[in-house]
Amino acid sequence: MRELSEIEQMLIDIAKGNQQAFSELYDCTSAKLYGVCLRVLEDEATAQDVLQEAYIKIWHKAAQYQSNGLSPMTWLITIARNSAIDRRRSQASKPTESMEDYELESQQDGPEQCAHSSQTQRQLEDCLNTLEPDRADAVKGAYLEGLSYADLAEQFSVPLNTMRTWLRRSLLKLQGCMGQ
Amino acid sequence: MNSSPEQHTIAAEYTLGLLSSADAQAFEQKMLTDPDAEAAYIYWAEHFANLSDQWDESIPPEHIKNQLENYLKSQSNVTPLTKIDQKEKYRSPLWAMAAAVVLAVGIWFALPTQFEANYQTHLVSETTDLVIDVFVDVDDKQLRIEPLQGSASLEGDYELWVAIGDGAPMSLGVLDINNVQEISLDVSWLAGLSNAHMAISLEPKGGSPTGQPTGPVLAVADTMAL
Known part of the structure; x- marks a missing residue:
């Protein structure tokens, strides 16, 4: 994957209607975003459909990227992941918990500030390792596979409220571990 | 960052997609006014x-x-461009050539310049080569159907449907595969498009005889807010 700053420049160019920049962005990010869709949807045809949907959103929303506080890859991943989760849940006839894209409008927290570094990556992984293994797996399942509380409760064979309590405690522990 | 632990947990649940729809919307509203x-x-x-x-x-x-x-x-002719970019592109001979090509295929005049879509549905058929975009301008109550790819069926007509939430499909008419179609819509369901999907089915010539889809569904896609 290319440097973040290049992706950022592509998004700025896409916002001006530059189709070549869109083509380049697709070339260097589609394998990751398709991976996200495949993992959440577990079906190639549906994942391909949602991938297209995500890139159409990226094309239309690129102008909004510049004013949100997310780093470029996080913004792209969020669009793909939310699109995939919405499709997964609409297929399962569970229209609650929509992940309709939230468009950040704040001018604060520039993207560079939030760029991933190996340090923050290690930090998250180290902190996940401080949780009991099944609790860490539940957090990862929610993020990487888009599992809902109901899905997680079923997968870990615990009542829904227990899963909610598990997750919330895990998130508090993670935050305490990672700091602000 | 001065969020309470509870707000932080809600933010994390929102990020993971674990909140109920109502709670997620409430958190989105909160973010608009609360930097923390x-x-x-x-x-x-x-x-x-x-x-x-x-x-x-x-x-x-x-x-x-x-x-x-x-x-x-x-x-390409409805992409939001800054005014400066637009002027530069119109001055470029390359752009003039591209515009000529667009004119030649008849799309340029077919698209109204005032149409401002709030919703888009990108329908891709997995069983045929049909690709259709449907745009809705809620304010002006206009629907625009753009066939991007595909040819007419010999077996019948393609019919477009919309369903709000879990509601029954409502017909949006038989598709014209060769032309951009514009339809005026003065219907209450426009307000429900944030939770809707559209579909294309193959129907007998002239459209479904029952008012509901009767033939195979060729494509389904969620309506997306733009």
Whole structure:
């Protein structure tokens, strides 16, 4: 994957209607975003459909990227992941918990500030390792596979409220571990 | 960041997609006015994105990019450009040539310049070569159907449907595969398009005889807010 700053420049160019920049962005990010869709949807045809949907959103929303506080890859991943989760849940006839894209409008927290570094990556992984293994797996399942509380409760064979309590405690522990 | 632990947990649950629809919307509203809530969301989104290495990369099939590029070409005259960029492009001979091509295929005049879409549905048939975009301008109560790819069926007519939430499909009419169609809509369901999907079915010539889809469904897609 290319440097973040290049992706950022592509998004700025896409916002001006530059189709070549869109083509380049697709070339260097589609394998990751398709991976996200495949993992959440577990079906190639549906994942391909949602991938297209995500890139159409990226094309239309690129102008909004510049004013949100997310780093470029996080913004792209969020669009793909939310699109995939919405499709997964609409297929399962569970229209609650929509992940309709939230468009950040704040001018604060520039993207560079939030760029991933190996340090923050290690930090998250180290902190996940401080949780009991099944609790860490539940957090990862929610993020990487888009599992809902109901899905997680079923997968870990615990009542829904227990899963909610598990997750919330895990998130508090993670935050305490990672700091602000 | 000065969020309470509870707000931080809600931000994390929102980021993971674990909140109910009502709670997620409430949190989105809060973020619009509360920088701490927004900062908490960014904190979690960035930290969780560090797990992205655990999504295996997979190269999508070639046709996905081709279809996206076709889509972009069809959009080239409605893409929001800054005024400066627009002027520069119109001065360029290359752009003039591109515009001539667009004129030649008849799209340029077919698209009203005042149409401002709030919703889009990108319908791609997996069983035929049909690709259709449907745009809705809620304010002006206009629907625009753009056929991007595909040819008319010999077996019948393609019919477009919309369903709000879990509601029954409502017909939007028989598709004209060769032309952009515009339809005026003065209907209450326009307000429900944030939770809607559209579909194309193959029906007998002239459209479904029952008012509900009777033939095979060729494409289904959620309506997306723009």
